[in-house]
Amino acid sequence: MERPLSEALFAEAQRHIPGGVSSPVRAFKAVGGTPPYLVRGEGAYVYDLDGNRYLDYVMSWGPLILGHAHPKVLARVEETLRQGLTFGAPHPLEVELARRVKRAYPMLDLVRFVNSGTEATMSALRLARGYTGREYIVKFRGNYHGHADGLLVEAGSGALTFGTPSSAGVPEAYARLTLVLEYNDAEGLRDLLRARGEEIAAIIFEPVVGNAGVLIPTEEFLRALREAKAYGVLLIADEVMTGFRLAFGGATERLGLEPDLITLGKILGGGLPAAAYGGQREIMERVAPLGPVYQAGTLSGNPLAMAAGCATLAFLEENPWVYSHLEEMGGRLEAGIREVLSRKGIPHTLNRMGSMLTVFFTEGPVRNLEEAKRSDQGVFRRFFHGLLERGVYWPPSNFEAAFLSIAHGPEEVDRTLEALDRAV
Numbered sequence: 190m191e192r193p194l195s196e197a198l199f200a201e202a203q204r205h206i207p208g209g210v211s212s213p214v215r216a217f218k219a220v221g222g223t224p225p226y227l228v229r230g231e232g233a234y235v236y237d238l239d240g241n242r243y244l245d246y247v248m249s250w251g252p253l254i255l256g257h258a259h260p261k262v263l264a265r266v267e268e269t270l271r272q273g274l275t276f277g278a279p280h281p282l283e284v285e286l287a288r289r290v291k292r293a294y295p296m297l298d299l300v301r302f303v304n305s306g307t308e309a310t311m312s313a314l315r316l317a318r319g320y321t322g323r324e325y326i327v328k329f330r331g332n333y334h335g336h337a338d339g340l341l342v343e344a345g346s347g348a349l350t351f352g353t354p355s356s357a358g359v360p361e362a363y364a365r366l367t368l369v370l371e372y373n374d375a376e377g378l379r380d381l382l383r384a385r386g387e388e389i390a391a392i393i394f395e396p397v398v399g400n401a402g403v404l405i406p407t408e409e410f411l412r413a414l415r416e417a418k419a420y421g422v423l424l425i426a427d428e429v430m431t432g433f434r435l436a437f438g439g440a441t442e443r444l445g446l447e448p449d450l451i452t453l454g455k456i457l458g459g460g461l462p463a464a465a466y467g468g469q470r471e472i473m474e475r476v477a478p479l480g481p482v483y484q485a486g487t488l489s490g491n492p493l494a495m496a497a498g499c500a501t502l503a504f505l506e507e508n509p510w511v512y513s514h515l516e517e518m519g520g521r522l523e524a525g526i527r528e529v530l531s532r533k534g535i536p537h538t539l540n541r542m543g544s545m546l547t548v549f550f551t552e553g554p555v556r557n558l559e560e561a562k563r564s565d566q567g568v569f570r571r572f573f574h575g576l577l578e579r580g581v582y583w584p585p586s587n588f589e590a591a592f593l594s595i596a597h598g599p600e601e602v603d604r605t606l607e608a609l610d611r612a613v
C-alpha cells in the first residue's frame with residue numbers, strides 16, 4: 190500500500206504544526222511510520238489522500254457510533270448550517286439535545302454544554318470543589334480525563350498518593366491537590382477515604398476505561414467507589430467515551446452507577462465538538478449564572494454540534510437494536526481475534542465491553558495500567574502495521590480502545606480476521 194501524497198504532506202505539516210498533528214497520538218509515534226491523511230469516510234470505511242481504503246476501528250476516537258457520514262447526521266447538520274453557523278445566543282437545538290441527554294440519563298436534572306471532554310471534566314471538578322468547599326480530588330492511573338492541569342498528574346513516588354505533574358508546565362503545587370490511585374484498587378481507595386475522605390471534593394473515574402486500553406472495573410472497585418459518598422465526596426463518572434456507547438445511558442445504565450456528576454462528549458457531538466457535564470439540580474445550580482462557579486464558552490452549544498448530537502442521539506434512541514448489534518459484532522470480533530492469536534501461540538489478553546476493545550500482548554489479566562504496560566509493544570507494532578498494510582486501520586497505540594460502529598457488520602469482522610490471520 191503506497192502513500193506518497195500522505196508522506197509528502199506529513200513532511201510539510203511538520204514545518205508548520207508541532208509534530209505535524211493537532212493531537213499527539215495521531216503522529217504514530219508509538220508505532221512508527223507515517224499517518225495517512227484521511228479525507229473521506231463512509232460507514233466503517235475511510236479513504237486516504239492516495240486513494241487507499243481502510244476498514245476503520247479508530248472512528249475518530251469514539252464519536253462515530255453511527256459510522257462515517259451517516260446520512261441522518263449529515264442531513265441535520267446541513268439543514269442547520271444553512272441558517273448560519275453560530276449566534277452566541279440561546280438556540281432551540283440546545284434544548285432538544287438537553288432533553289435527549291436527560292432521557293438517556295434520567296438522574297440528570299441539569300446539563301451544561303461545552304466544546305470538549307477536557308472542558309467538561311475541568312468544569313465538573315471546579316463545580317465539585319465549589320460545591321463541597323474542599324480542594325483535593327482523586328483520579329486513577331491510566332484514566333484520561335482530558336488535558337486540564339490538575340488531571341495531567343501521575344502517582345508520586347512517596348508513601349502517600351500526592352500527584353506529581355505528568356506534563357511540563359503543570360505546577361507542582363497544583364498537582365499535589367490530585368491524589369492518584371491504581372485503578373481497581375478497592376482497598377487503596379478505602380484506605381485513602383478513611384485517612385483523608387473529609388478533604389476530598391470528588392473522585393473522577395472512567396467507569397470502564399478506554400484510555401489505558403480497555404480496563405473493566407471489578408464489582409469490588411465499584412462498591413468502594415459507592416462508599417465514598419458516605420464521606421461527602423462527589424463521584425464524577427467520566428463518560429466522555431462510554432456515554433451512549435455501552436448503552437444509551439452509557440456505563441451508568443449498564444453498570445447501575447449512581448454518580449453525582451457525569452461528563453459526556455465524543456458521541457454527544459456526533460462528530461462535531463460538543464461535550465457536557467450534568468448532575469442533580471442542587472449541585473448544578475451552583476454553576477453561573479445561577480451560582481458562584483464560573484464557566485462559559487463562546488461556541489458552547491453551537492447549532493452545528495447540537496444538530497449532529499441531536500441526530501445521533503435520536504437515531505440511538507429510536508433504534509435499540511444498535512446495542513445488541515454492537516455487542517454481537519464486538520463478541521464476534523473478540524472470539525475471532527482470540528482464535529487467530531491462540532492458533533499462532535501469541536500470548537494475549539483481550540479486554541472488551543460492548544463495542545470497545547483492546548488486545549494486550551501479555552498473558553494477563555490486565556486490570557490496571559501497570560498490567561497494561563506488560564503488553565509487548567514490539568508485537569503490538571507488528572500487529573498494527575500488519576493490519577494497516579492489509580487495509581485495517583487499528584488505533585495507533587496499544588493504550589487506546591478500538592471502536593465498532595453500527596456499520597461494522599459480519600463482513601467487516603471477517604475481513605479484519607482475514608487480515609489478522611495473514612498478518613500473524
Ligand SMILES: *Cc1c(COP(=O)(O)O)cnc(C)c1O
Pocket residue numbers: 304305306307308310333334335336395399400427428429430454455464
Ligand atoms: C476523550 C476523553 C476525554 C477528553 O475529551 P476531549 O474532547 O478530547 O477533550 C476525557 N475523558 C475521557 C474518558 C475521554 O475518553
